[in-house]
Amino acid sequence: xxxxxxxxxxxxxxxxxxxxxxxxxxxxxxxxxxxxxxxxxxxxxxxxxxxxxxxxxxxxxxxxxxxxxxxxxxxxxxxxxxxxxxxxxxxxxxxxxxxxxxxxxxxxxxxxxxxxxxxxxxxxxxxxxxxxxxxxxxxxxxxxxxxxxxxxxxxxxxxxxxxxxxxxxxxxxxxxxxxxxxxxxxxxxxxxxxxxxxxxxxxxxxxxxxxxxxxxxxxxxxxxxxxxxxxxxxxxxxxxxxxxxxxxxxxxxxxxxxxxxxxxxxxxxxxxxxxxxxxxxxxxxxxxxxxxxxxxxxxxxxxxxxxxxxxxxxxxxxxxxxxxxxxxxxxxxxxxxxxxxxxxxxxxxxxxxxxxxxxxxxxxxxxxxxxxxxxxxxxxxxxxxxxxxxxxxxxxxxxxxxxxxxxxxxxxxxxxxxxxxxxxxxxxxxxxxxxxxxxxxxxxxxxxxxxxxxxxxxxxxxxxxxxxxxxxxxxxxxxxxxxxxxxxxxxxxxxxxxxxxxxxxxxxxxxxxxxxxxxxxxxxxxxxxxxxxxxxxxxxxxxxxxxxxxxxxxxxxxxxxxxxxxxxxxxxxxxxxxxxxxxxxxxxx
Numbered sequence: 001x002x003x004x005x006x007x008x009x010x011x012x013x014x015x016x017x018x019x020x021x022x023x024x025x026x027x028x029x030x031x032x033x034x035x036x037x038x039x040x041x042x043x044x045x046x047x048x049x050x051x052x053x054x055x056x057x058x059x060x061x062x063x064x065x066x067x068x069x070x071x072x073x074x075x076x077x078x079x080x081x082x083x084x085x086x087x088x089x090x091x092x093x094x095x096x097x098x099x100x101x102x103x104x105x106x107x108x109x110x111x112x113x114x115x116x117x118x119x120x121x122x123x124x125x126x127x128x129x130x131x132x133x134x135x136x137x138x139x140x141x142x143x144x145x146x147x148x149x150x151x152x153x154x155x156x157x158x159x160x161x162x163x164x165x166x167x168x169x170x171x172x173x174x175x176x177x178x179x180x181x182x183x184x185x186x187x188x189x190x191x192x193x194x195x196x197x198x199x200x201x202x203x204x205x206x207x208x209x210x211x212x213x214x215x216x217x218x219x220x221x222x223x224x225x226x227x228x229x230x231x232x233x234x235x236x237x238x239x240x241x242x243x244x245x246x247x248x249x250x251x252x253x254x255x256x257x258x259x260x261x262x263x264x265x266x267x268x269x270x271x272x273x274x275x276x277x278x279x280x281x282x283x284x285x286x287x288x289x290x291x292x293x294x295x296x297x298x299x300x301x302x303x304x305x306x307x308x309x310x311x312x313x314x315x316x317x318x319x320x321x322x323x324x325x326x327x328x329x330x331x332x333x334x335x336x337x338x339x340x341x342x343x344x345x346x347x348x349x350x351x352x353x354x355x356x357x358x359x360x361x362x363x364x365x366x367x368x369x370x371x372x373x374x375x376x377x378x379x380x381x382x383x384x385x386x387x388x389x390x391x392x393x394x395x396x397x398x399x400x401x402x403x404x405x406x407x408x409x410x411x412x413x414x415x416x417x418x419x420x421x422x423x424x425x426x427x428x429x430x431x432x433x434x435x436x437x438x439x440x441x442x443x444x445x446x447x448x449x450x451x452x453x454x455x456x457x458x459x460x461x462x463x464x465x466x467x468x469x470x471x472x473x474x475x476x477x478x479x480x481x482x483x484x485x486x487x488x489x490x491x492x493x494x495x496x497x498x499x500x501x502x503x504x505x506x507x508x509x510x511x512x513x514x515x516x517x518x519x520x521x522x523x524x525x526x527x528x529x530x531x532x533x534x535x536x537x538x539x540x541x542x543x544x545x546x547x548x549x550x551x552x553x554x555x556x557x558x559x560x561x562x563x564x565x566x567x568x569x570x571x572x573x574x575x576x577x578x579x580x581x582x583x584x585x586x587x588x589x
Contacts (some may be wrong), residue, residue: 047160126209179267434483
């Protein structure tokens with residue numbers, strides 16, 4: 001019996017997760033408590049209004065005496081005014097606490113999001129992220145607090161109204177309470193019926209957001225390929241799925257309110273029939289009967305419409321559950337408990353029998369062994385999909401190897417504090433991400449404490465100084481979301497300036513010039529050459545001019561190192577590199 005009771009209590013989400021919820025309520029518990037306490041009189045005042053009708057109706061209707069009851073209408077107006085004021089206070093306090101809790105949860109989720117490993121972003125769309133980390137929080141917090149206010153108000157209203165019913169007639173009260181329980185019973189079985197539909201609704205809702213995100217970020221592709229009809233058709237199909245799920249929800253829950261309405265109507269009819277009999281036998285006064293009916297209607301009214309609110313309530317509870325599940329998750333890639341900090345690279349980098357796979361039993365890298373000495377420039381070449389980018393991405397721990405080790409100065413990178421590890425590495429990607437804001441704000445991300453002289457040196461070293469001088473606002477020029485107001489070459493040079501300012505001993509160049517025209521490439525290449533000086537450089541090669549000057553060229557094919565050496569050595573071998581070289585520059589990708 002006790003275990004069954006525990007299971008029933010565990011079915012209530014708030015009971016099951018009260019510790020998680022309390023963590024966010026605690027800083028504002030005074031206002032949260034005040035919001036709940038205010039609902040006590042709000043709910044109980046319904047019963048006061050119903051109760052005052054008994055003496056009023058008996059005096060006016062039976063005794064025909066108006067003088068002794070003149071104050072009752074004024075009393076009702078006064079109570080209603082007080083109830084309205086308290087109701088506003090409860091709404092304000094609930095909203096204040098709700099916004100604060102929502103903001104705190106979103107802040108924690110955002111911190112969680114930005115620390116997730118690359119595989120998380122590989123698995124999830126932008127729509128899913130927005131839905132889970134933003135929309136779910138609003139749904140959960142707004143629903144929880146609104147339902148909390150509604151719940152506490154209804155509980156105290158119901159208890160006080162049931163008290164009025166019993167005081168007026170305990171016999172009629174038995175009928176009324178039995179009908180009330182019968183009307184509420186269908187709610188106990190509804191959650192299981194709609195859980196699967198709600199989960200699918202969440203997934204389809206995230207898909208809709210993804211469409212808007214792709215339309216925004218891919219607007220040029222949409223225009224250049226005339227994808228208007230194609231995307232509109234796919235969006236219509238997604239909307240049809242949402243519509244179908246919505247109608248399934250209506251099919252399973254739409255009958256709830258009409259059923260409750262019918263059951264309650266039977267109860268009201270039974271009370272009127274029985275009440276008439278009790279008045280006839282002088283067991284109940286007409287005033288008591290009016291008071292009873294008023295209290296009964298006030299008690300039943302929210303029950304009749306509860307089916308309409310139940311879906312929203314369940315949606316908010318499930319959203320809160322998803323939110324706290326996210327908060328419980330820990331990034332798979334993080335600092336080990338015994339991690340050490342490093343300051344610079346003294347000896348070099350070593351790959352020891354490294355294996356990796358994105359999908360189980362589909363290896364991308366197999367048995368990689370490689371020594372990179374400090375100050376060396378190492379270029380990785382090979383056909384697309386061979387694994388060269390993956391090799392480099394394992395160094396800053398964007399991904400973890402399935403087996404083997406990567407060492408810096410003899411220390412496994414998994415034993416180095418994550419922030420300390422990444423502090424030693426500057427990366428220039430093929431498509432560098434720039435944040436909405438100014439050029440200066442994007443450059444100083446490499447070193448937020450940089451002085452003007454350092455910034456100016458980074459700008460000059462990145463061959464960005466002439467471009468900056470041509471702008472009216474210079475470094476304080478706004479560049480738009482993702483740097484949309486800059487050309488490809490300009491964005492690359494901003495990223496290089498950022499890397500200069502970071503001044504890390506290891507530099508990774510991920511096909512940094514592959515997307516540029518010849519003129520832009522020449523300028524960016526000069527900036528890259530400046531960046532490479534006195535650093536250990538790992539290049540995912542595209543242009544052969546960079547490869548020729550590398551101290552070591554690593555040829556990667558089907559996840560294995562098939563050749564290694566400098567340009568002259570590999571040409572003489574007449575192997576894979578020689579074949580790539582002779583097939584043209586574009587094949588080294």
